[in-house]
Amino acid sequence: MNKVAFYTLGCKVNQYETEAMTELFKKASYEVVDHEEYADVYVINTCTVTNMSDRKSRQFIRRSKKINPNSIIAVVGCYSQVAPEEILDIEEVNVVMGTNDRKKIVEIIEGINKQDKISTVDDIMKVREFEEMQIKEVRGKTRAFLKIQEGCDRFCSYCIIPYARGPVRSRLLDNISSEVKDLASNGFKEIVLTGIHVASYGKDLGDVTILDVLKEIHKIDGIERIRLSSVEPLLMSDEFIDEIASMEKICPHFHLSLQSGCDETLKRMNRKYNTNQYRSIVKNLREKIKHVAITTDVIVGFPGEGDDEFETTYEFLKEIELSQMHVFKYSPRKGTPAASMKDQIDPKVKQTRSEKLMNLSNENNKKFMERFLNDTVTVLFETKLQNGYYEGLTSNYIRVLVKTDDNIEGKILNVNLISIKDVFIEGILA
Numbered sequence: 257m258n259k260v261a262f263y264t265l266g267c268k269v270n271q272y273e274t275e276a277m278t279e280l281f282k283k284a285s286y287e288v289v290d291h292e293e294y295a296d297v298y299v300i301n302t303c304t305v306t307n308m309s310d311r312k313s314r315q316f317i318r319r320s321k322k323i324n325p326n327s328i329i330a331v332v333g334c335y336s337q338v339a340p341e342e343i344l345d346i347e348e349v350n351v352v353m354g355t356n357d358r359k360k361i362v363e364i365i366e367g368i369n370k371q372d373k374i375s376t377v378d379d380i381m382k383v384r385e386f387e388e389m390q391i392k393e394v395r396g397k398t399r400a401f402l403k404i405q406e407g408c409d410r411f412c413s414y415c416i417i418p419y420a421r422g423p424v425r426s427r428l429l430d431n432i433s434s435e436v437k438d439l440a441s442n443g444f445k446e447i448v449l450t451g452i453h454v455a456s457y458g459k460d461l462g463d464v465t466i467l468d469v470l471k472e473i474h475k476i477d478g479i480e481r482i483r484l485s486s487v488e489p490l491l492m493s494d495e496f497i498d499e500i501a502s503m504e505k506i507c508p509h510f511h512l513s514l515q516s517g518c519d520e521t522l523k524r525m526n527r528k529y530n531t532n533q534y535r536s537i538v539k540n541l542r543e544k545i546k547h548v549a550i551t552t553d554v555i556v557g558f559p560g561e562g563d564d565e566f567e568t569t570y571e572f573l574k575e576i577e578l579s580q581m582h583v584f585k586y587s588p589r590k591g592t593p594a595a596s597m598k599d600q601i602d603p604k605v606k607q608t609r610s611e612k613l614m615n616l617s618n619e620n621n622k623k624f625m626e627r628f629l630n631d632t633v634t635v636l637f638e639t640k641l642q643n644g645y646y647e648g649l650t651s652n653y654i655r656v657l658v659k660t661d662d663n664i665e666g667k668i669l670n671v672n673l674i675s676i677k678d679v680f681i682e683g684i685l686a
Contacts, residue, residue, distance in 0.1 A: 266303025405451030440478030517572030557606030
């Protein structure tokens with residue numbers, strides 16, 4: 257039996273696609289092994305959001321070939337899509353595939369030998385249909401990530417992803433429903449809807465929206481939680497918030513990508529909203545949905561972000577007190593408008609700003625968790641840790657630790673929250 261190993265960088269969409277490719281190899285009688293082990297085939301599913309992700313991809317390519325000099329190396333994903341020639345020029349690489357036609361990966365691998373070098377990357381901007389890669393195998397019994405959408409038409413000035421993923425393509429509602437029913441029958445309690453730009457779901461289909469997806473999944477027995485991955489703030493209209501507030505399975509946790517708390521910076525980023533709109537959306541969510549957690553992404557050091565613009569962002573974030581922030585230092589991506597903008601920011605300044613926002617995020621996260629101390633909440637337990645602890649998530653995305661001799665993996669249980677331990681709250685089963 258041939259062995260295959262996967263190494264995945266980047267977002268939840270990449271993770272979903274790796275699961276789908278893993279299943280294809282298993283069906284072809286491959287044994288799946290850890291990426292640090294000896295394998296006949298190494299598949300690197302790449303990200304290209306930052307220079308760091310590109311570098312990690314190249315490092316793993318070379319490390320894989322050292323483990324087995326006779327292996328076949330296949331590089332797929334976003335980095336492959338935007339720089340296929342660059343990757344094919346890497347001596348160790350045999351196959352370069354982009355962000356489409358991953359269903360053919362086994363067929364392509366089995367049609368070559370270790371001396372061959374081929375690229376199947378085509379013009380992603382011409383692709384108009386969602387690539388169906390439904391996962392049939394059971395992958396656990398807790399949360400399942402479900403890809404429902406591909407592509408993005410936002411063209412934020414810093415972002416390479418629209419060029420890597422192409423135009424918006426939405427998965428058919430019947431196919432989504434079918435996979436969710438399979439997941440429910442296999443014991444999954446929570447569905448996390450993912451995509452490159454989930455808020456755009458249905459734009460290409462014309463007669464369906466993300467709200468229709470939520471309503472359809474909400475009807476499926478066995479599924480107790482539905483969670484949205486990162487969404488565009490403007491999705492959260494008053495009407496949309498009213499609808500989701502009435503659906504008890506929707507998790508009260510929303511990741512509303514902000515990127516900057518300064519309107520001038522947002523304009524240069526080509527974001528489609530301003531801080532007043534964002535503030536209003538946060539206020540509305542908090543008024544309509546009990547115990548809601550709102551998290552976000554922020555970029556520091558965007559070209560032209562002087563000290564005054566950064567301070568405006570800092571004060572805005574301090575004012576609205578989001579429960580957690582993911583902070584990224586701006587990384588120029590070749591081919592995007594921002595890469596050629598004037599007033600690029602010094603890396604040391606980016607680091608200082610990043611640390612300041614991370615400190616604020618940690619403060620806000622602690623304040624948010626403190627609100628729930630001594631409360632009883634429901635927790636979906638996912639992982640058994642050392643020393644008899646289990647880790648799980650509340651519906652509003654607080655990480656909880658409970659010590660018990662019982663096997664509670666995959667169960668949703670009531671927990672009394674007792675004390676904060678770093679980024680967790682420790683509790684006891686109610």
